[in-house]
Amino acid sequence: MKITQFITLFLLSSFLGLNTLSAQSQLIEKVEGNPEKLILNYEKWKLPNGLTLIIHEDHSDPIVSVVVTYHVGSAREEIGKSGFAHFFEHMMFEGSTNVGDKEHFRIVNEAGGDMNGNTERDRTNYYENVPSNYLETALWLEADRMGFLLDSVTKAKFEIQRATVKNEKAQNVENQPYAMAFVEVLNQILYPSGHPYSWPVIGYVDDLNRVTVDDLKSFFLRWYGPNNAVLSIAGDVNSKEVVALVEKYFGSIKPCPDVPRMKVSVPILATNQYANYVDNVYFPMTIMTYPTVPQYHRDEPAIDLLGDMIGSGNNSLIYKNFIKSEKAIQASAYHESSELAGELQVIVATYPEFEYSEISKGFNETEKQILATFDEFEKAGITDEALQRAKTARETQTIDMITSVDGKAYMFATWQTFLNKPYNFSDEMDRYNKVTKEDIIRVFNKYIKGKSAAIVNVYPKDPMSNSKDSVKSVNPYANVKIAANPEMTNLKYDRPVDNFDRSKQPAPASPKTPVVPNYYSKTFDNGLKIIGTQATEAPKVVMIFSLRGGKYVFNFEDKKTGLAELTSAMMNEGTEKSTTEEISAKLEKLGSEIYFYTEGDKTNIRLTSLSKNIDATLAILEEKLLHPGFIEADFKRTKKAALEGLMHEKKVAEAIADKLFDNILYGNTVHGSYASEKTMKKLSLDDVKNYYKEYYSPKVCNLVVVSDIPENELVPKLDFLKKWSGKDVSLQPFTAFVDIPKTQIYLAHKDDAAQSVISIGHGGLPYDATGEYFKSKVANFPLGGAFNSRLNLNLREAKGYTYGIRSAFQGTEYPGPFFVYASVKLSATDSSITEIMKELNNYTSSGISTEELAFTKNSILNNEALKYETPEQKASFLSQILRYNLSKDFTQTQSSILKEMSKSDADAIIKKNIHPDKMIILVVGNRYMLKDKLEKLGYGKVKEVDLD
Amino acid sequence: MRKAILIIILFLPLLAIGQSNNVQSAANALGYYEKGTSADPKDFELENAKKYIDLSAENESTANNAKMWYYRAKIYQALHNNKRLKTLDAYASEKAVISFINCLKTDSKKMYSDECKSLVWLAGINVYDDAIQFAQKNEFNTAMRYYNLLFEVFPLDADDNLKRNNITPELVEKSIAYTALKANDPATAKANFQKLIDKNFNDPKIYVNMAKISLEEKDTAAAIKYVEKGKAIFEDNTTLITLEMNIYLAQGKTDVLINKLSESIESNPDNELLFFNRGMMYESKKNFDSAAVDYRKALEINPDHLDANYNLGVMYFNEAASMANAANSLKNNDEFAKAKEKFDKKFKDAAPYLEEALRVNNQKTEDEQMMYTATLNSLKQLYVRTGEMEKYAKIKALLEK
Structure with a gap:
């Protein structure tokens, strides 16, 4: 591109004197809260060293969340140096000049808090959630590792963390079914060679093996400066005090070199790109991914909703064409955008119904069916109701974020890092509420219809193969010659100079008394026990029913382990008067959830609802709890999924360990039993009906209610539960553990x-x-x-x-x-x-x-x-x-x-x-x-x- | 004579048997080779197999024999896949594919057809890979021959195995087009790019290439047509946007370009490049106010846009410099003071943009390096003017470095 350059010389004029730099932080924005409109209060400050500080006051609980977000993730890495950002995240917990090795964890734990870090493609976050009297401690810790880390980075610590990171990859990627396909294989074909998203956040092992201490130190010096960070604080704090503390602890830290904005880089796929990957899995899986738009692009909300409508929930076409038709155990579609690009993904894990030699035909079929589903979506058109359901789900998710201080701190940090303009939860809601049906059709045509995708086919291992090898990670850049990056050389550490003794850990302020919820309790005549509390932070209702029973209502010899789980799965299906899809549609329209699941000796029912929709949601609960459908077709599908799920669990080390440990510990008793294909195959719909009749009883049920609706308004809404009748239920007693005479x-x-x-x-x-x-x-x-x-x-x-x-x-x-x-x-x-x-x-x-x-x-x-x-x-x-x-x-x-x-x-x-x-x-x-x-x-x- | 004829007549079947023995010998040798191990690879058996099958292929009695073609396919496939013997025949993959195809054509008893169909796509992958190698070595005719051979394989691949290994007819057409460009054969390149356009192939480069070929053929109207077609699909593509701009600039049609950019901006209001380009067009027409609006809009979308920062900063700087030069000729002190106030403000307007241009310039290209030096020079003079001597000193030090 030709740039015209105009340079004109002129004579020097008079000397006007020097400007002086301000040493004070600047208030950039101040927003008063309006919770009803989802506008949360905040102040945004900028320190002279470039640090951005965001403060949100919330005095409902004596806690505070301190989040530091650095605008660096795996996308800032280079070829041959993958995994640096994540590796460095580990090093940030190894101590700094004034915080001893492992002390960060100890100090936060001792304060009663929790903390962690996580690295993504575009950012690395560190957070502490602590009692609010420990705010200064948390700031001292974060400032110390921002400004005083390098001298504590030793070779010994470095080597341990190298091993830990490799362990993390082995545990969470290499030893997990399907993980490698998502973490590595997909990105290698979706993104062109050299694209920052083409390598995994956790890195390739050979790159991790090659990295030196000095490499990591350079990485820190290049990217970890206050001018590349957002400090977001939410909770029981006073903003004036916060600013003073932040200036004290962070003000002297020097900035890193300027950090340019990343250039958006959405891949263009001219044709479908395939990868065929063999893994130790049971279900063949197809992962079809379309490149879309980066986050906060004007089309992002419409594509988010498009993904939800096509593939989320029981009313989606993906559900109908794959799960309901019993072709797949799992099928969904979802859209997510990152800073540089977005992905609309369809995932289908099919039942293994082809002979191994013909398995490619199965993948071809799945691909055709996904495309046929898109055609069907286009022909069916979009109803107002379907669009509203998708929007309501997003509304519910947004409200969920504001129920915790760490959720709020995280979102403010996100918006500042990627948008850098005034933004609030109301803006987030607006951009979804503004989406029209025409927008959905437009983005479907522009990004999906007839477009190319990256398609990973995950093959189970060939049963005839003798290979005992572990799942392999392949670094496509292994033979690339890595040139030195001038940006990463000649970086010098400029130690901050304080006017106070930073080596002293600040003492906590006086502790505030935790706000233990007041509660009410009732017992209905039918035995149902209720306990509840009013919580006004969010317009939301959470109800949890716990029915005691599970498998423990049976003798071991009954061989009915798995029946409780199967029954709760059936309770998630249709009712006497509504199909599964109809019930789901009603719930989605309200933004509510009612979900049955069995864990150990409990069957739980979890209900969530926006407070404004609680009456309608409770009506659906009544239908589901008191009038389940127990339809034969639903049972056939649910049982098949349960059986195939058991086959899948044989490939999951953690599942194998859980089952076998209990079996050895408790022996051949109901406590030590687990569902097997043999026992599951024998279970019938009558068994399920019987289980419901005998064991879904209010006499063994506890109900917990948390809501912003006061007791005198909420409890009468539960009167319908008085109609629920049931028997006494007795559980198998515990006799003894298996005797273990020696280890x-x-x-x-x-x-x-x-x-x-x-x-x-x-x-x-x-x-x-x-x-x-x-x-x-x-x-x-x-x-x-x-x-x-x-x-x-x-x-x-x-x-x-x-x-x-x-x-x-x-x-x-x-x-x-x-x-x-x-x-x-x-x-x-x-x-x-x-x-x-x-x-x-x-x-x-x-x-x-x-x-x-x-x-x-x-x-x-x-x-x-x-x-x-x-x-x-x-x-x-x-x-x-x-x-x-x-x-x-x-x-x-x-x-x-x-x-x-x-x-x-x-x-x-x-x-x-x-x-x-x-x-x-x-x-x-x-x-x-x-x-x-x-x-x-x-x-x-x-x-x-x-x-x- | 009768005796000779009798001998020949008696001998002919023996000859035929001899040739079919060659096929069998080739088959046997292949079998022994396949039993080899990494410790004992039995390469010599494969060499023997090649020798026997070549004899069979040359001989009329077996030249069109399905069994011969079958084994020829497998032998040449094995030859291609053997790193040590690959040099025995540089065209092994082609021969394998042709043999599979001919086997299917001649196999009336369907003894080999299923296996041929299950293997021909694998041979096709080898042909594609080799075609790329030939093109890289500038053996264009061979490369083209190989690419075109794949069109005979696609119909035989019922299970879409080639597609699932990322080899499609469109990819081959694209490869042919690019090879033709390299071989200075624009007609073939155009023909194949056009096929891709007709199939709505999702790649902006095909439109860029068609436009460039048209420009070389001095057909500007066609070039514009292709650019517009490409932009209709890839509205954010910087290469197409820049190409369009350069075409209109070369024609001196700045006003037309401004209108085109305005249309693009309407449908694509988040594209900073469009605003920047229009700003440049306004600046070239000395419409500095409109230029400034567009540059600022580009910066609103992307504050790190180097060129917009630089151009806006320089525009203000030059305006200020002109005003300063003009003021130097004023005799009246009051008038000079008023003029100074104005041009000082203009210098201050320039400062943040030039500073930002300096900050975001990674100096990765020669153009960017030149721009960096020019920015330093401008800032040096500007700081003297505004009296920011600490900043001046820093800039001076950078310039000396």
Whole structure:
């Protein structure tokens, strides 16, 4: 492009004097809130070093969320240097000049908060949610790692985190069915070579192996400056105080080099691009992706709604053509945009109905059917009702975001980073509300109809193949010569200069009393127990019904495990007077959800609704709960999905581990049973009807209600539930755990296991709120209940064996296990077991340390402030009270117990309830590589087990 | 003579048997080769197989024999796939495909047809890959021959295996078009680009290429037609937008271009390039006010637009410089003071845009490097004018560097 250049010389004029830079932050925007219109209050400030600060005040709970978003993700990386942004995210938790190694976790945990980071294509976020009296601590921590990180980056820490990142990839990508197709294969064909989205956020292993400490330091210096960051704070804060604290801690940090805006780069696919990928999966899967528009493009909302209408929910054509027709177990469509490009994706996991040699024909069929679905969508046209349903779903999602301070802080950070203009939740709603039917048709024609897509066909492994190899990641840039990037050279660290002593961790302010919800309770004559509270932060209703029963209503010999799940699946289908699609349409129109599911000994019904639509939603609940349809065609489809789902679970290491561990622990009792193809095949629709009749009873049902509607208005709306009648239900008693005379290793084989899943444990205690179970949970905290627990610091941080390890006591009304759980590097399976047992032995013999006890107390006591914020959290709290018949002040009793607990108390509990010499050690992994090594650990011959 | 004839007559069947023995020998040799392992690859068997099958192919009695074609296909396929023996025949993949096709044509008893159909697409992939290699080595005729061969394979691929390996008729037509361009054969290039246009092939480059070929043929009207067709589908494509601009500029039709850009802006109001281009056209007509509006609009959409920042900054700078030069000739102090106030303000208007142009310039191209130096020079003079000596010093240091 020719640019005209005009340069004119002229004579110097008089000297006018120097300008001075302002040292003060500038208020850029201030918005007063109007919650009814979804306008939330905020102030936007800019510091002289370029840091953008956004403050939203919310005094409903004594908590604060501090979010730092850096406008750098994998898209800023280069070929040959993939995974840097995510790797660096890990390094940001390894300490800085004034914050010791692992101290970040410890300080936040001890404050009772939670924290994490996550790296995406376009951004990296770090957050802390803490009691509001710890705001200054959180700011001190974030500022220290923004301005004072580099000197703490050592080779040792670097190597451990390199191993951890590789473990994370092995656990979350290589060892997960289908993950590689989404994370790597799809992007390689959708985006052209060299496109920033063509490599995975987590990176390629060879790039991770090649990176040096200096590479990462350069990455930090280039991108991690205040001028490339947004600090977003939401919660119980005062904005004037916040500005002063931010200026104090962040003001001296020097900016990084200027960060240009990324250039939007939407790929153009001239023809369909295919990739055929073999994975250790059961269902063949087609992933068809159309390139669309970047986020906040004027067409984005219309394409979002288009994706929802075509492929979300039981009224979509994708559901009808694939799931209802029993061609697929899962099928959906969805649109999502990132900063540089967007993707409308159709995913279909079909039942494996072709012979392996003919499987390509199956993929051809699926592709044709997807295209036929688009044709059908076009011919059918768009109704006002369908469009309104899609918009209502988006409205519900937007309202959900404002129920938590971290949701709000995150969204303000997002808008500032990518839009950099005044924006609020009302604007977000508006851009969807403005979409017309004509817009939907226009974007369909422009981006989908007749356009090319990237199509990944995920093949199950050939059953005739003898290959024992793990799923492979292939770096297409492996042989590319990497030229030095001048942007990343000659970067110098300019240490900030303070006028205060930053090395001192700030003391917290005086704690504020957590706002424990007030609640009301009632019991209807039919036995239904209700507990509820009013929560005014959002115009929303959350109701959770819990029916006690599950599989525990049966004897083991009845062989009916799986029936409870099948029944709850059928309760999600049609009713006596409405089909599944009709019911779904009614719910979608309201933006409501009613969902039945079974977990353990509970069948739950989760209802959510916008408050304005609660009456209509409850009418649908009445229809579903009291008049289920139990249609034969629905049953046939649901049972098929359940059966095929069991086949799929045989490929999922975590599912295998869960089932087998319980089976070994509880033996051949109903507690240890799991659904199998054999038992599932025998279940009939009559069984389902019978289960409903016998066990869906108000006599065993607890209902929790959280809503902005006051009690006197809400409870009368529940009167219809008085019509619900049912029998007494008795559950199988618990008899005993299987006796484990001495620690024994069990091994279950999984093909192509990239990692081993380890479950170690034995029988434990039933739940109690203030007795031995509670004290055991407290005592477990430093062992495996926190990030900086002994187990995690050893196996993840010191040895790099795992991405994460935890231990827990897990009891309900029934005694549950004590267990340790981790997914570890295949080659470190035996070493991991050695280390775990070493920690368990150590802990039981030496007990808790004084520092650990103090940390545990602080952590648990302070955490109470965070427990009552969202409707879901309030519901969880009330559910516990009702379920276990607790007093309102049980948390105060817990606090007293905790404060008084001594080291000897804790040690006694540990010795009494953790027995390393009588453990089940279950390993799910590659038996060919593991068996011999495991037998050398000194626990005798390994017992091989499997699900069949 | 009768004896000789008898001998010949007796001998002829033996000859035929001899040739079919060659086919069988080739088949046997192939079988032994396929049993080889990485430790013991038995390459010599494949060489033998080639020798026997070549003999069979040359001989009339077996030249049109389905079995011969079948084994010839498999042998040449194996030859192509063998890294050590590939150099024995540079056209192995072509011979494999032709053999599969001929086998299907001659296999009246359908003994080999199923297997041929299941393998011909694999051979087709090899042909496509080789065509690319030939084109890269400038062996254009061979490349074209290979590409065209694929059109005989597509109809035989009932399960769409070629498509699922990303080889489609459209891709081949595109490859032919680009190879033809490289081979200086615009007629073939045009013919194939046109096929793609007729099929609504989703690639803006085919329109760009057709426009460029038309310009080389001095057919500006056709060039404009292709650009407009391309822009109707790819309204954001910068190459098409720039090409259109250059065509009209070359014709001196600035007003027409301004109208075209205004039409494009109406349907595509988020495209900063359109505003920037129109701004440049206004500036070239000395309509500085309209130019400034458009440059600012471009910057509203993309604050990091280097050219818009630079052009707007320079436009204001030059305006200020002209005003300063004019003021220098004023004798009256009051008049000079008033004029100074105005041109000082104009310099200050220029400053943020020039500063931004400096900030976002990555200096990746020669043009950008030149622009960077020019921006530094302008800012140096500007800071002297506005008295920002600290900034002046920094700019001076950068210039000296």
